[in-house]
Amino acid sequence: MxxxxxxxxxxxxxxxxxxxxxxxxxxxxxxxxxxYDTPDRLPGLAEDLQAFTQETGIRVKRxxxxxxxxxxxxxxxxxxxxxxxxxxxxxxxxxWSGIFSQYFLDLKPYFSAELxxxxxxxxxxxxxxxxxxxVPHHAYVGVLMYHADLLRQxxxxxxxxxxxxxxxxxARIQAGERAxxxxxxxxxxxxxxxxxxxxxxxxxxxxxxxxxxxxEDDRTIxxxxxxxxxxxxxxxxxxxxxxxxxxxxxDKWDADNAWKSGNAAFLRAWVSDYSLIANHTPPDNATKFxxxxxxxxxxxxxxTLGGNGLAVSRTSAHPREAIELIRFLLRKDALFMRAxxxxxxxxxxxxxxxxxxxxxxxxxxxxxxxxxxVVTRPSIVAGVKYEEVSRAYIRALHSVLTGEExxxxxxxxxxxxxxxxTNFRVRSxxx
Numbered sequence: 188m189x190x191x192x193x194x195x196x197x198x199x200x201x202x203x204x205x206x207x208x209x210x211x212x213x214x215x216x217x218x219x220x221x222x223y224d225t226p227d228r229l230p231g232l233a234e235d236l237q238a239f240t241q242e243t244g245i246r247v248k249r250x251x252x253x254x255x256x257x258x259x260x261x262x263x264x265x266x267x268x269x270x271x272x273x274x275x276x277x278x279x280x281x282x283w284s285g286i287f288s289q290y291f292l293d294l295k296p297y298f299s300a301e302l303x304x305x306x307x308x309x310x311x312x313x314x315x316x317x318x319x320x321x322v323p324h325h326a327y328v329g330v331l332m333y334h335a336d337l338l339r340q341x342x343x344x345x346x347x348x349x350x351x352x353x354x355x356x357x358a359r360i361q362a363g364e365r366a367x368x369x370x371x372x373x374x375x376x377x378x379x380x381x382x383x384x385x386x387x388x389x390x391x392x393x394x395x396x397x398x399x400x401x402x403e404d405d406r407t408i409x410x411x412x413x414x415x416x417x418x419x420x421x422x423x424x425x426x427x428x429x430x431x432x433x434x435x436x437x438d439k440w441d442a443d444n445a446w447k448s449g450n451a452a453f454l455r456a457w458v459s460d461y462s463l464i465a466n467h468t469p470p471d472n473a474t475k476f477x478x479x480x481x482x483x484x485x486x487x488x489x490x491t492l493g494g495n496g497l498a499v500s501r502t503s504a505h506p507r508e509a510i511e512l513i514r515f516l517l518r519k520d521a522l523f524m525r526a527x528x529x530x531x532x533x534x535x536x537x538x539x540x541x542x543x544x545x546x547x548x549x550x551x552x553x554x555x556x557x558x559x560x561v562v563t564r565p566s567i568v569a570g571v572k573y574e575e576v577s578r579a580y581i582r583a584l585h586s587v588l589t590g591e592e593x594x595x596x597x598x599x600x601x602x603x604x605x606x607x608x609t610n611f612r613v614r615s616x617x618x
């Protein structure tokens with residue numbers, strides 16, 4: 188949090204400086220980039236910003252952000268509430284639209300054509316009422332990555348489609364690899380730490396068992412039910428069996444590192460069309476990896492929507508130039524995707540039963556079944572209360588994973604807490 192404070196002071200000082208920029212100097216648009224540390228997935232962004240300056244004469248100062256979604260949320264809130272003239276353009280997490288709607292311009296009048304090409308579930312995540320809070324930029328979705336070489340070696344032709352299959356296959360591969368001396372090998376790694384990723388992992392389990400979306404669109408709460416409790420029991424069973432005991436402290440990078448080192452058969456991961464095309468490196472000791480929808484339960488498969496949009500601050504000193512930058516970045520992404528439309532699927536990567544919003548190689552679409560549901564977190568319906576909602580959910584599920592609470596006790600306590608936070612009613616069993 189000290190780093191967050193220091194960065195906030197730096198950005199606030201930049202905002203004051205930009206507001207006094209001389210009319211004789213080139214305009215500088217300040218861009219607070221939520222994807223600043225992802226050069227592997229966005230290899231061309233720095234070049235794109237340089238090209239924007241060459242084309243328009245508008246300079247861009249790209250600013251980093253702190254690690255961790257909760258730290259990022261704290262910094263964004265600090266800056267926006269200050270009313271600073273800078274940053275001008277904010278990268279906005281898909282779950283922040285309801286929290287920060289009042290601080291951003293309505294971009295619908297400027298990007299109606301771009302919206303028409305978006306999947307409805309993506310566009311809706313950045314829309315509050317009739318206001319387009321941010322323009323969808325990169326849509327990520329939760330997926331299952333699998334070590335294709337090991338899958339074939341142990342006699343499996345396809346990745347698991349259900350949680351039962353995942354448990355069985357992961358346990359078999361884990362036992363086999365440990366028998367070969369790989370004592371640090373695990374069947375399944377995922378994000379179990381106290382972070383927003385745990386809300387996503389829990390939501391996928393809960394929805395796939397028919398337990399609801401935490402808060403439904405009709406403002407009813409759905410957590411304290413037998414299906415959700417069963418989903419939480421399943422996740423707790425993994426800890427120390429097919430997943431390391433320390434998975435309860437794994438954030439995104441911990442899980443990714445375990446996967447990249449070659450010490451896991453399966454990984455819950457985030458991907459987008461852009462990242463599938465730009466980054467296809469298999470884990471160590473592998474020639475190929477696969478990507479598929481997350482496994483399903485009694486109600487099917489569910490993959491949580493993630494990603495980010497681009498928003499313009501209402502107090503920006505350069506709103507016209509900020510909108511011009513967003514339009515340029517969207518155009519560059521569209522050109523990249525069109526250039527890749529007829530590309531061959533990389534030999535290091537296989538795609539199987541992808542979530543609906545993923546279509547990196549359109550010429551292969553006819554051969555891909557696309558089961559499952561892309562599910563959104565209840566950020567729009569919860570609005571400014573979403574952070575409290577998510578923190579409560581994380582605490583409850585984490586207490587189950589660590590054995591501090593039973594699933595039924597944690598779900599009952601969470602239901603009461605969400606009622607207090609939101610003043611919403613409990614979803615009846617008949618709904």
